[in-house]
Structure formats: C-alpha cells, structure tokens
Amino acid sequence: xxxxxxxxxxxxxxxxxxxxxxxxxxxxxxxxxxxxxxxxxxxxxxxxxxxxxxxxxxxxxxxxxxxxxxxxxxxxxxxxxxxxxxxxxxxxxxxxxxxxxxxxxxxxxxxxxxxxxxxxxxxxxxxxxxxxxxxxxxxxxxxxxxxxxxxxxxxxxxx
Amino acid sequence: xxxxxxxxxxxxxxxxxxxxxxxxxxxxxxxxxxxxxxxxxxxxxxxxxxxxxxxxxxxxxxxxxxxxxxxxxxxxxxxxxxxxxxxxxxxxxxxxxxxxxxxxxxxxxxxxxxxxxxxxxxxxxxxxxxxxxxxxxxxxxx
Numbered sequence: 001x002x003x004x005x006x007x008x009x010x011x012x013x014x015x016x017x018x019x020x021x022x023x024x025x026x027x028x029x030x031x032x033x034x035x036x037x038x039x040x041x042x043x044x045x046x047x048x049x050x051x052x053x054x055x056x057x058x059x060x061x062x063x064x065x066x067x068x069x070x071x072x073x074x075x076x077x078x079x080x081x082x083x084x085x086x087x088x089x090x091x092x093x094x095x096x097x098x099x100x101x102x103x104x105x106x107x108x109x110x111x112x113x114x115x116x117x118x119x120x121x122x123x124x125x126x127x128x129x130x131x132x133x134x135x136x137x138x139x140x141x142x143x144x145x146x147x148x149x150x151x152x153x154x155x156x157x158x159x
Numbered sequence: 160x161x162x163x164x165x166x167x168x169x170x171x172x173x174x175x176x177x178x179x180x181x182x183x184x185x186x187x188x189x190x191x192x193x194x195x196x197x198x199x200x201x202x203x204x205x206x207x208x209x210x211x212x213x214x215x216x217x218x219x220x221x222x223x224x225x226x227x228x229x230x231x232x233x234x235x236x237x238x239x240x241x242x243x244x245x246x247x248x249x250x251x252x253x254x255x256x257x258x259x260x261x262x263x264x265x266x267x268x269x270x271x272x273x274x275x276x277x278x279x280x281x282x283x284x285x286x287x288x289x290x291x292x293x294x295x296x297x298x299x300x301x
Contacts, residue, residue: 020234024179024226026187031242034179034189034226035262036234056269065185071177073234082189130264149191151207155214 001144001159002045003083010072010079011042020074023050023139025061025087033057036073039115043108043140047101051115052089052137053130062089068141071149080150081158083143091137101142112138161256161273162200166284167239169292171195171203174233178205178252179226180218180245188218191230198253203227203241205252212250219247225254228262233293238262239272263287 003011011019024034035058039051048070052059062068068087072079090098090105092113098105112118116133146159163171175193182188192205207215219225223244229237242258259273261283272280 020232022177022179022189022228022234024177024187024189026179026181026185028185030181030183030185030222031224032179032181032187032226033240033242034177034228035240036228036238038235038264053264054266054268067186069179069187069189071189071191073177074231076231080191132265134265149189151191151193152210154190154208154210155188156210 001146003042003143003146004159006079007081007083007146008042008045010081011040011048019072021048021050022071022073023058023087024069024071025058025067026065027061028064033061037139039119041112041119043112044103046143047103048083048141048143049108049112050139051112051135052091052139053133053135055139058139059089062087062139068139070141080148080153082147082149083141084145084147085141085143087139087141089137089139100140103140108138108140161241161243161259162277163197163203163241163256163259164277164280164284166237166288166291167241167259168197170229170233170237170239172197173229173293174237175230176203176205176227177230177234178215180215181222181224182218183221186218188215190214192227192252193230201256203243203254203256205254207250207252209250212247215252216247219245219252225252227254231293236288236290236293238264 243256261270
C-alpha cells in the first residue's frame, strides 16, 4: 500500500536530527522485541527501510517470523502512526535473484547498502552518534496496514 | 527480576514508552503509553486508555511477554530495552521487568545489563551519557 505524502515526510526529516522510530518484532513463540532505530527511509512509496547496524534479537526474530511494527517515536507532533507489514533483512550474499515483496534485493542494497555514504549522519549529535557506522544490510518492511497509536484511538485503522 | 537505575526510571517517566506485545503465534501489536509509573525498582506500570486496553487485551490474555523502551528522543538518547511479564489489572498494565538490554547501535547493541552487577550498570551509564534523564518532558515529547 502506498504511504501518504504526510507519512513519507514524517519518516524522512532531513537535516533536523532525522526521524526516529521503534521497530517491534517477535520470536515465533511470541517474545516481542522493541528497539529504537535512527536511520530510516521510505523506498518507492510503500516500503520502509532501516539500516541494519548489528541488530541482534531483531535478526533472530525476523529469520523465524518475518513481520514487524514500526511506530514513530520522534518527532511525533500528532503523527501517531504504527506501520505494519512483512519485514525482513536484505544483505550482501543473498542469491542474485533474491526478492522481497516484489523488490530485487540487490537493487535495494545497491542504493541503501552504504547508508553512511548516501546520507552521512552529520546532523546526529556526537553523544548519540554510533561510534562507527557499520552496516551489514537493510531491514525492510512492505507496509500493508497503518494504525493509530494515539491513546484515545489506539488500534484504529488508518490505511 | 531486574533492578532499574535512576536514569532508566527518569527517562521512562519523562518520555512515556513504546510497548510491544505479541500473540502466542508471534503477531506483534504496539501501544504507546504516555504515562509511566515506577513501582519500586523492578516494576513498571502503564495506565492505559480504554482503546489501548482493547488493542492489546487479546495478546496479553494468551501471552504475557512484553518489551518496551522510552518514547520520543528517549528511543535513542536512552537506548534501553526492558522485557518482562505483564498483567492487565483493569486499565493498568503492570510489568515485572526481568531483562534489561542496551540498544545502542554498534558493539553494545544487545548488551544485557541486568545480569551485570548493579554498580557496573551505573558505571556503564556514567561512561556513556552525561544526563540523568530527559531535559524537560514538554520539550522532549513534541
């Protein structure tokens, strides 16, 4: 499903510290994992990308249960959105024909496999900047549902 | 259970929290709690709205495991993840924290903090961050 312009803008705030999201995954047995993520982008209007910088439990979860929820953490400003959909990790070493939800993995990696070069994190304050921007792939979600997380409307389907 | 530090408590209370739940089959559902109450050193409670209760009631009824971290900029400035078993008591979600992780990207991602001696956790925090909590609730929440 295509994200609205407003949603794409919220997930891509250049030069002002950027957008920050939470990515929630779960083990197949139902143990959830919820981590903040700083390097976020929208790809082709319906995919959300996150730099995979040695996520540990997220990787284990997505290997056995490829789905996730992305919630906007900052800046929210009334944009209380949770994005839901199939989620996986693309990284070098996949077979050349590997695809995810209609996308060729190699094409996504060619564009986003070196986040530091594409979008240097110069605006990230030194005290929260990773010591080294080491990336081993791209976490990717194809959004198939968006719901509200505002307290009074939690779970209300938006898209 | 696992003992929270003053910095962890301050960030949770000051920033709210994103709380992940899952069905027994592993389908995740997230709520964002604006209000956080700390009960002692190892229990974190979230007063929920009726809509939030409905959103996670089915998951919690079959699977009490939850994961959460501080909201707003706390998601990166206070890069902690807490896990534990939750119970819904009316509209109060109460979590007994049993695991605490660093989620700083890089070599400390996934570092488990609650299995370290408490003094070591305090030293870890002091060596990584200068603050004891969010600067001001209104400024951080946007």
